[in-house]
Amino acid sequence: MKTSIPERELMSSGHLACQGCGATMAMRYALKGLGERTVMVVPACCWTVISGAAPRSSIRLPLLHSPFAAAAATAAGVKAGLVARGDRDTTVVAWAGDGGTFDIGLQALSGAADRDDDILYVCYDNEAYMNTGVQRSGGTPAGAWTMSTPGAGGSARPKKDLDAIVLAHGIPYFATATPAYPEDMVRKFAKARSVKGFRFIHILSPCPPGWKSDPMDSARLSRLAVQTGLFRLYEAEKGAIRLNVRADKRKPVGEYLKAQGRFKGMSAGETAELQRRVDAFWESEKR
Secondary structure, eight states: OOOSSOSOOSBOSOOOOOTTOHHHHHHHHHHHHHOSSEEEEEOSSHHHHHTOSTTOOSBSSOEEEOOGGGHHHHHHHHHHHHHHTTOOOSEEEEEEESIIIIITTHHHHHHHHHHTOSOEEEEEEOSSBTTTTOBOOTTOOTTOOBTTBOSTTOOOSOOOOHHHHHHTTOOSEEEEEOTTSHHHHHHHHHHHHHOOSOEEEEEEOOOHHHHTOOGGGHHHHHHHHHHTTSSOOEEEETTEEEESSOOSSOOOHHHHHHTOGGGTTOOHHHHHHHHHHHHHHHHHHHO
C-alpha cells in the first residue's frame, strides 16, 4: 500500500510513555513532516518525561526543556540565536500540552503570535493536566471526570475555544490534527515547516489513563472525535479556512463518549444536549 508518509524514523523506541499514548503517535508523525533540521522546545508536560533522562532522548533532534509558562518565549529565543549565527532554515518547535498552552503558557503564546515570531507552536491536547495526575485544564470538556472535578457531573465548565483565540491573532498558518489521520498530520507539519512567521498546530491526543480508555482504542477514539463532529480537521492560511474532513454523515457522539470512563457520569440528557450542539454547529457550517 502506497503512502505519502516518509519511512525514516526520528523517534526511537525506549521512550517512557504509557501504552496507547496519543502524544507519542503525534510526535512520531510530526517529526516525519518536520525532518532533521528541527529543534524542539518542551515545557513541563508529559513529554518532559517521555523524552527520557538527559543526556539521552527518544527523539534524534536537539531538545531543550523550558519553564512551564515560557515555551513560546524560549522557542522565539532559540530561533533568534540561530538567526544570529546565520541559520534561518532550522525549524524551531514549541511542543506543549494543553496545560502549558490553554492555561499556563497562554500569555507567552499570545505574545509570540502577536510578534509573528518565526516558530511553530504545537499543542498536543489530551484535555487535562495528565503528567501531574489528571487535573482539569482549560482544555477539559464539560462532563469529563478529572481528579479536581471528581463529582458525578465531572467538569462543569466547557472546553476553552483555543482555536478562536489563536486565529484571532491573524497568524500565517493554523491547523488541527489527530493521530488517526497520519497522512493529513504529516502533510500539515511539512506545510508548517515551509511557512515563515508564527504557525500553530492543535493536535487532539488521546490519553488512556486520563480518558479511562483502552490503550488499544487511541487511534479509534481519535477517528471518532472527527467522525462525530466533536473535533474538526481543518487548516487556515492567512485567515482562509479549509476543512480537511467533512462530517456531514456523523456518528452519534455517544459512541465517542461511551468508550471513555471519564464521561460515565454524563446523563442521557447531557449527551443529547451535546449532540444537539454538535448538530447545530455543523448545520450552521452549511449555510
